[in-house]
Amino acid sequence: MTNHQQSYGFKFKGDFQQRIASIHSIGKETQTSTHYQWDGLKRNETGKVVFQYTLAGEGAIRIDDTIILLKAQDAFLVPLPSDHCYYLPETSDAWSFVYITLYGDEAVRLLTGAINTYGHIFKLKRESRPIHYLFNLLDKLSSTGMSYGYELSRHAYTFLMELLQYIEHDQAQDTELPQAVAFIESHFDQDLALSDIVAISGLSTYYFTRLFNQTMGETPIKYLTKVRLNEALTLLQDHTLTIEDIAIRVGFNEANYFSKVFKKALDIPPSQYRNSRSFMPVNQLFLD
Template sequence: MSDSQYGAVAFRFKEESINHLAQLWSVGWDLQSSPIYSWSGTERKDLGKVIFQVTLSGYGEIQIDGRTHRVQPGQAFIVKSPSDYRYYLPETSEKWEFMYVTLFGKEADRCFEHIKEKTNQVIRFHPESVPVKLVKQIYDEANSKNITSAYKGSSLAYQFIMELYEYVSAMDREMEDWPESIVSAVLFARHSYHNPIGPDEMADASGLSRYHFTRIFKKNTGLTPIQYLTNIRIAKALELLSHTKYTIEEIAVLVGYTNANYLNKVCRKVTGKSPGQLRKEKAGWQQDKFIQE
């Protein structure tokens, strides 16, 4: 993964009446490897903000009210400043890769208090969960300079808050108990599908041998690693076909394929139609329609 994929975007909207409800403050994707990385909830200057941070790879630690929690891939914490917390890269961790979104407003405060009451503020998120996907969506929208008004920022902030409510209310009965190794591989695939990766790289992300990884992955997801990665790529390709004017050649590269011919071959196998046909028909595709080898 290249360093160019990391970054942060801050939002400063002027419409105060809108900002009071729910608003974005910042969003980012970061990789930390320095032991000096540390943030304290009693020393931060951005007061009144709610921070949601989800781990993609490696791990960090957070101390909340004197208790230490390890935040591993697929886990996230939610805190508010000022309060008694500190998160950091521990000496035992080589890296901590994560995405975060910082919110403010009455609805953000209310959501934080609800989650604090229901959890220990460190929550495991299924890799397919909407809140995790939505953080990436907000980051992509911000990088593309599509969040240009307080109205759009507030809409995304409110959507994220509502998804958090729904996830926390349902997580006890719906979350699948995937091993941390599989969560790590899935998160890696979801955030790196546009790079030239395959099952070997997914196995590396899991920390397992290729053979053991493939067996455990299929057992937990019902798919082989390449099937899972293909589904991610084709779903993204169909989104780009429906909502952008990129050429099919450009879309192929954007989703991790070498050229349009390869995308056409895979797309036909998964959907039964070519990318051109799908663009013309604006056909939908359900992500639970998996390819079969």
């Protein structure tokens, strides 16, 4: 059984829509049948990009050889055609979502660029501006409809700008990423694994690692290592502490591994750094 709550398609005249941006279809639905499946290499549409956002339940998408389960607040972007397939998995009773399919040279160019830079999968809060705009647009269509291609392109372009602003600037602040960074900086002296850091964010490991890398410019573990090494630089100025003492205090299990990591980052072992007069002691070191 499939429950189509809202679904709208458009066919307006005007080649300006193809040059910039327009909406091919938009809707909100709940799928309960495992027959629901869209294969990105078998669809007739070309030169379009699908955005779909999960409201409730669970769906799935295969992108190339990777399968990702989609839960509430998960969204995906996929171009048509491309090697993907989204569907209701057998493990799910229902999948509720909103979607919008955009086309137009400028829309496809911008969205393809976003996919190439940030990937296909995103997490957005229900109250985020792009999702809020989608629901407002659905409300407008159900009450007053749409009469002109110019109006349709305006809505397409506005949604496009809202989405790109969110992806490029707002998404890090819209997650628990700042709390994860604070957790690293206050617990670096403990035996932390990636799973410990991810747990603070409430995100999947895949999404958290990608978002952290995009926002911070490095992986969570590399950031953890930098925090530890900067603390070690301060402790190395205290000659009452042994290298082993310092290693333990900054979260390493033993001195040999700490020395190996330190030397790899600074091209000199910590004991030599401490005793050499060729190096001016610093409290923080910026590492690439």
